[in-house]
Structures are given as structure tokens and as C-alpha cells.
Amino acid sequence: MAYTVFLVEDNQDLNSILQKYLENAGYTVEAFLDGFCAQQKIRETPDLWILDIMLPDTTGYTLFKEIKAIHPDIPVIFISAKNQEIDRVVGLELGCDDYISKPFLPRELILKTQKLLERKNGTKPHRHAINKINDYTIHRENHTIHHEGVSISLTSKEFELLLFFIDHPNRVFSREQILERLWDKNYYGSDRVVDDTVRRIRKKMPKLSIETVYGYGYRYRLVNG
Structure with missing residues (x-):
């Protein structure tokens, strides 16, 4: 990216x-x-x-x-x-x-x-191959997530957006910025696709703190635990 x-x-x-x-x-x-x-x-x-x-x-x-x-x-x-x-x-x-x-x-x-x-x-600790966040174990290389022994299935775009948030904790991103970084440059649809993707991640991973910054975009709030 x-x-x-x-x-x-x-x-x-x-x-x-x-x-x-x-x-x-x-x-x-x-x-x-x-x-x-x-x-x-x-x-x-x-x-x-x-x-x-x-x-x-x-x-x-x-x-x-x-x-x-x-x-x-x-x-x-x-x-x-x-x-x-x-x-x-x-x-x-x-x-x-x-x-x-x-x-x-x-x-x-x-x-x-x-x-x-x-x-x-280049050397941030959150870029390790495995992240453990809020009882979720996230394996970057094989795109798998486990929570209390249960596997959680994310689409490739959901997983890509999840990693984007994890790699930029506590920073606010507009929908346009997220589109520019994660979607193909030839994508001409609505920026609401970001909202839909965030909504699905929240549903599948409710303990993950992805905050809505109203009128602007989203922020992943890093919480220990």
C-alpha cells in the first residue's frame, strides 16, 4: 500500500x-x-x-x-x-x-x-505475523482469526481493512483515504462500501474497537487486553 x-x-x-x-x-x-x-x-x-x-x-x-x-x-x-x-x-x-x-x-x-x-x-511491533488483540488471535500470513477456539471467517477485503486498522492504531481515517489505500484505483462506486465493510467486521468481531468519527470516518482504538 x-x-x-x-x-x-x-x-x-x-x-x-x-x-x-x-x-x-x-x-x-x-x-x-x-x-x-x-x-x-x-x-x-x-x-x-x-x-x-x-x-x-x-x-x-x-x-x-x-x-x-x-x-x-x-x-x-x-x-x-x-x-x-x-x-x-x-x-x-x-x-x-x-x-x-x-x-x-x-x-x-x-x-x-x-x-x-x-x-x-518499518519496525513497529504491531506488524508481527501474529497479533493478539482483545482475545482475538490474528494470523497475517494465512489470513485466519481465532477467538476462544472458534475460527472467524473474513473476506479478503475485510481482512485487509482489519490489518489496515491494526497497523494504524488511534489514527482517524476518512472514507476517501481508506478507499484510496485499499480499493483498486479504478473503483468508482460509493464510499459507503467502506461503511459496509466496517459493519461486517464489527459484527464478526464485536470486541474490536473500531470507532465511528461522525461526519468523517473511522478510527481503530487500541485497547490492551
């Missing part, structure tokens, strides 16, 4: 170039030319934000603080103007995950993105 990257860069030419490079590298990219448009998406949960520090209507620092106040675990890469060493210092003091200075080769940003996402997501 492709990672989702939100890119904020006010230079339209550079914005388009970076978006194309990121997409060619396999990422799903949503690009913004100003802070206002980016702020409308702050409650969404991409895998990475890339923020230009100097924007026409705000600063990358302000966006960074707003993002981290809601989603402290989502990594951020800052893009700084040429030779602005103070930007790097301030960015690192704020807690950004990485930093790149203009001018730079797009490939350099791709490499930083790859390494950062691998570091953030």
Missing part, C-alpha cells in the same frame, strides 16, 4: 516537480500552494507532511505546531530557503523529523522521505 504525503510548497513550479517525483516513487501525494488550504486538511492523517517554511499566508512553523497538536506522531520534513541556517536550527528545536535546504535535487527529498518513513514504520 502506498504511503500518503501532504506537500506544502508555494512555488508552483517546484510544487509540481516535487509532486511528480514523489508520485513516481510510489507515494500518494496531495499538494498545497498556501497555508490556508493545508490547514483545512490538518485533521487528516497522511503518513508524512513536507512543509515549506516560508509561505504567503503563514509559516511552516505555524503549520507544524498545529499538526503536532493533533497528530504528534506524524513525521514532518521542513523545506527552507537558501542558506537560512537559522531555519534549520529553529526547525530542529521545534522537533521536525528532517530538514532540507533549497536548492536541492528532487531525488534528495525522495531519499529523505523513504528513510524517514522506513524508520517510522
Whole structure:
């Protein structure tokens, strides 16, 4: 599944170039030319934000603080103007995950993105072959689930969505985001297919805490036990 990257860069030419490079590298990219448009998406949960520090209507620092106040675990890469060493210092003091200075080769940003996402997501314990959650034993490799000695049967799409939730605990995803990640790109049906799939998972696995975020989407709430 492709990672989702939100890119904020006010230079339209550079914005388009970076978006194309990121997409060619396999990422799903949503690009913004100003802070206002980016702020409308702050409650969404991409895998990475890339923020230009100097924007026409705000600063990358302000966006960074707003993002981290809601989603402290989502990594951020800052893009700084040429030779602005103070930007790097301030960015690192704020807690950004990485930093790149203009001018730079797009490939350099791709490499930083790859390494950062691998570091953030590559060794998470919930990606083990077997998960034990709320008395459910979930075997990833053979797509089986057991609860108190009883086998639970899920369709391939139900199982795929289940693993998606398990791999992203406590994060809110819109129906559109779930569709983009789990359904074929040629799917043109209603996003209610997500609701139907969640409903079936809940019916089959009632102890699993998949919460509805009304007017938006869903969140899997990780509960020990």
C-alpha cells in the first residue's frame, strides 16, 4: 500500500516537480500552494507532511505546531530557503523529523522521505505475523482469526481493512483515504462500501474497537487486553 504525503510548497513550479517525483516513487501525494488550504486538511492523517517554511499566508512553523497538536506522531520534513541556517536550527528545536535546504535535487527529498518513513514504520511491533488483540488471535500470513477456539471467517477485503486498522492504531481515517489505500484505483462506486465493510467486521468481531468519527470516518482504538 502506498504511503500518503501532504506537500506544502508555494512555488508552483517546484510544487509540481516535487509532486511528480514523489508520485513516481510510489507515494500518494496531495499538494498545497498556501497555508490556508493545508490547514483545512490538518485533521487528516497522511503518513508524512513536507512543509515549506516560508509561505504567503503563514509559516511552516505555524503549520507544524498545529499538526503536532493533533497528530504528534506524524513525521514532518521542513523545506527552507537558501542558506537560512537559522531555519534549520529553529526547525530542529521545534522537533521536525528532517530538514532540507533549497536548492536541492528532487531525488534528495525522495531519499529523505523513504528513510524517514522506513524508520517510522518499518519496525513497529504491531506488524508481527501474529497479533493478539482483545482475545482475538490474528494470523497475517494465512489470513485466519481465532477467538476462544472458534475460527472467524473474513473476506479478503475485510481482512485487509482489519490489518489496515491494526497497523494504524488511534489514527482517524476518512472514507476517501481508506478507499484510496485499499480499493483498486479504478473503483468508482460509493464510499459507503467502506461503511459496509466496517459493519461486517464489527459484527464478526464485536470486541474490536473500531470507532465511528461522525461526519468523517473511522478510527481503530487500541485497547490492551
